[in-house]
Amino acid sequence: xxxxxxxxxxxxxxxxxxxxxxxxxxxxxxSYGLFWYKQPxxxxxxxxxxxxxxxxxxxxxGRYSLxxxxxxxxxxxxxxxxxLGDSAMYFCAMREVGAGGSYIPTFGRGTSLIVxx
Amino acid sequence: xGGITQSPKYLFRKEGQNVTLSCEQNLNHDAMYWYRQDPGQxxxxxxxxxxxxxxxxxxxxxxxxxxxxxxxxxxxxxxxAQKNPTAFYLCASSINGDRGRNTEAFFGQGTRxxxx
Numbered sequence: 240x241x242x243x244x245x246x247x248x249x250x251x252x253x254x255x256x257x258x259x260x261x262x263x264x265x266x267x268x269x270s271y272g273l274f275w276y277k278q279p280x281x282x283x284x285x286x287x288x289x290x291x292x293x294x295x296x297x298x299x300x301g302r303y304s305l306x307x308x309x310x311x312x313x314x315x316x317x318x319x320x321x322x323l324g325d326s327a328m329y330f331c332a333m334r335e336v337g338a339g340g341s342y343i344p345t346f347g348r349g350t351s352l353i354v355x356x
Numbered sequence: 357x358g359g360i361t362q363s364p365k366y367l368f369r370k371e372g373q374n375v376t377l378s379c380e381q382n383l384n385h386d387a388m389y390w391y392r393q394d395p396g397q398x399x400x401x402x403x404x405x406x407x408x409x410x411x412x413x414x415x416x417x418x419x420x421x422x423x424x425x426x427x428x429x430x431x432x433x434x435x436x437a438q439k440n441p442t443a444f445y446l447c448a449s450s451i452n453g454d455r456g457r458n459t460e461a462f463f464g465q466g467t468r469x470x471x472x
């Protein structure tokens with residue numbers, strides 16, 4: 240079963256506007272970490288933001304913020320004041336327990352964001 | 357500068373040949389991972405290693421093999437048994453530990469493998 244669900248294959252936004260990328264997750268753990276990554280067309284994966292399950296505040300990193308709703312198991316990424324350089328694939332991820340009790344990053348299928356001038 | 361280096365960036369292979377993708381990190385991370393990325397599929401885990409001389413199969417390990425003889429290196433071999441090897445391959449590393457801050461994965465630039 241898919242642990243990370245990103246329901247938006249593609250999103251479009253006007254430059255300078257805000258956009259929300261959705262992510263829901265499935266876990267039975269009480270303590271967990273959620274991550275967002277950006278992948279430009281070059282292919283590199285860039286870490287954007289982290290949210291811990293026990294963090295009382297929603298995470299923020301510059302223009303990126305996380306709308307974390309624990310009861311609904313959602314961790315949506317909000318990008319404010321979109322820029323042309325924000326056009327990329329965006330992946331939501333969670334560290335989950337693998338074989339032998341080790342923690343492994345698990346990724347959703349991604350959302351392609353296109354910013355229009 | 358610390359980071360992860362994958363080589364080569366582009367690789368072409370004839371059907372029936374084995375090929376090895378290189379991954380080296382100087383971040384002093386214990387954990388290393390290999391992912392395969394296909395369009396619309398996201399990142400799927402092939403193999404991972406939490407410590408030298410030990411590794412575990414991921415979700416799509418069939419047709420692949422790895423080794424972890426050194427902390428810095430985690431090469432991936434795509435064997436002739438892999439039925440559809442054309443894909444983008446990403447290597448990553450992280451500290452061990454559970455889910456806290458600073459456990460994010462660091463990625464290499466990726467290797468695009470094409471079978472011809």
